[in-house]
Amino acid sequence: MKILVCDDDETMMGMIRFKLSRENLGEVTTASNGKEAKAILQVETFDLVITDIHMPFHSGLEIINFIRNDLKKETPIIVLSAEGLENTVLQAFEIGANDFISKPFSPAELAVRVKRILKK
Amino acid sequence: MLWLEKLINGEILTSKELTIITIALVFFSAGFAFIxxxxxxxxxxxxxxxxxxxxxxxxxxxxxxxxxxxxxxxxxxxxxxxxxxxxxxxxxxxxxxxxxxxxxxxxxxxxxxxxxxxxxxxxxxxxxxKLEKQSLRKLRRPAWRKKALGIRELSEMNYKPAIPAISKFINSSNQMLREESVMALVRLNTEQSLKFLDIYSGVITPWMQINIHHYLQKSDLRKLPQFSRWFSSNNVSVVLFSINMAKHFRQSSAIAPLLLLCHHPEKKIAEEAIDALGELEAFEHRENVVKLAPKYWEDAGISVKVLQCLAKIGDPYQDTHILLEFLNHKSYDVRFEAVKTLKKLGVSTQQLSAFPTVKGIVDHTTEPLLQ
Known part of the structure; x- marks a missing residue:
């Protein structure tokens, strides 16, 4: 399984990568901004994308749009954001996110959600 | 480079040349040191x-x-x-x-x-x-940024023994430090989160109000203090904040002290107190509010607040006559508010149109496109 984690917070990204690797959920690739994420997504195919909403260059919502509309891929997407505003959550789901986790979150919960999505 | 030739030939430089050379040297040295x-x-x-x-x-x-x-x-x-x-x-x-x-x-x-x-x-x-020691050490640093950082760290880590040390900055001349220490005390002092109001002498900024309100909303509402406790504070900002909080958390026990504040010499406090009486639906004290109308007739700001309050708690049968008087008020804002209040209390547009001073206002408020 290949997972892409996009977050501009290096500490958080490291933590997520560590948790997913520890749970043997697959090979984790990271992108620290929207531009990097788009570049990686253009050349590689992933089984799951975990993205933050607020990132430099392109937001998480733009990444979802890019995957669904430009790449025309059905890759499952989990949105991870400190912004739990109803509108943002709804917008993320409307444009194609599969799950939304608001920060602060429990790493164990994230792992469970990732497992559930990957099983499908 | 005439002066250089002179120097080589062992000639003496004029004082003007010496001054220029000195300035150039100083300038060059400063530039070099800066780089x-x-x-x-x-x-x-x-x-x-x-x-x-x-x-x-x-x-x-x-x-x-x-x-x-x-x-x-x-x-x-x-x-x-x-x-x-x-x-x-x-x-x-x-x-x-x-x-x-x-x-x-x-x-x-x-x-x-x-x-x-x-x-x-x-x-x-x-x-x-023992990283709290590092955070505590910051409180003794001269730079306010370091102090604020230390306060933030101790508060984030919920280190309650730091309360006395943080309290020292509550009346600091630096606003950022003051705000940071207030927010830390609100978070740390869970039993008496608003105790700082007893000694606070600064202004409670909108940012602080929002944060404190946000924090209080998440806390156990049954344990909230009676905000009327600070209605007699010497700090106007503290009184205004307390009125606001009493209003937001609907503390009906604050109604009686609020009636006294309606006569406060500080105009802003009187305005907020009247507004709070309306928000708290102090129907049984309606008459007291009505009595404020003649007292504050000359003050358009407070008159507007009285009218807004009566729009919420006024009696359509008993208060109409005094409200009609406001239709002849010299201030447009007061006349406008009076029309709105009277309409809320059930006075018809026809009755209001009979007053030439408010005909335009009545037309405006009944304009279907503006509804």
Whole structure:
């Protein structure tokens, strides 16, 4: 399984990568901004994308749009954001996110959600 | 380079030439010193950043192992295992304050984004490594930024013994420091989160109000203090804040003291008190509000508040006559508010149109396109 984690917070990204690797959920690739994420997504195919909403260059919502509309891929997407505003959550789901986790979150919960999505 | 030739030939320079040379030399030396300082500061900065990155990645591995490893994040954590990890981090930290600060920043960053057992592990790590001492030391630093940073760290880590030390900054001349210490005290002093209001002499800014209100909303509402306790404060800002909070948390026990505040010499306090009476639906004290109308007739701002209050608690049968008088008020704002209030109390548009002073206002309020 290949997972892409996009977050501009290096500490958080490291933590997520560590948790997913520890749970043997697959090979984790990271992108620290929207531009990097788009570049990686253009050349590689992933089984799951975990993205933050607020990132430099392109937001998480733009990444979802890019995957669904430009790449025309059905890759499952989990949105991870400190912004739990109803509108943002709804917008993320409307444009194609599969799950939304608001920060602060429990790493164990994230792992469970990732497992559930990957099983499908 | 005439002066240079003169110097070579051993001739004496004129005083003008000497002055110019001296100024040029001073200017050149200052420029050179500035460039060297700039260059050095860049080198030091990049060196520190490199160091920070290196230390950060080391700590990251340790923290990941601590937070993610289920062995450490459950209640069945063997103390020896946790202590072993702490020993490892301690040896990495050595006596370096810089490394300690990097670790504190990382712990706070993770704590902000994580929940559940991970937070307990991070808090335990902070205290096991006695990092609170580093945060407390910052409170003694001369720079306000450092002090504020220390306060933020102690408050984020919920270190209650720091309350007396933080309280010292509550009336600091620096606004940022004042705000930071107030917010820290609200968070730390859970039993008496608003005790700072007793001694606070500064202004409660909108930012502070929003944050305190946000915090109070999340706390146990049954334990909220009676905000009327601060209605007699000498600090106008504290009184206004207390009225606002009493209004937001619908403390009906504040109604009687609010009636007294309606006569406060400070106009803003009187306005807020009248507004609060309306919001708290003090129907039984309607007459007291009506009596305020003649008292504040000359003050358009308070008159508007009286009208807005009566729109909420006024009696359509008994108050109409006094409200009709406001239709002839010299202030347009008051006349406008009077029309709105009377309409809310059920007075018909036809009746209102009979008053030539408010005909335009009535037309405006009944305009279907504006409804």
């Amino acid at each position: 060297v300082t700039l260059f050095l500061s860049r080198i030091i900065k990049s060196h520190l950043q490199g160091q920070k990155k290196k230390i950060k990645s080391k700590f990251q591995k340790m923290l990941n192992a601590l937070v993610i490893n289920e062995t450490f994040s459950t209640t069945e954590v063997p103390d020896s295992a946790f202590e072993f990890r702490m020993g490892e981090i301690r040896s990495m930290l050595g006596s370096s304050n810089f490394a300690r600060q990097v670790l504190i920043d990382q712990i706070l960053e993770l704590k902000k984004n994580l929940s559940g057992s991970a937070v307990h592990v991070l808090t335990a790590t902070y205290f096991a490594l």
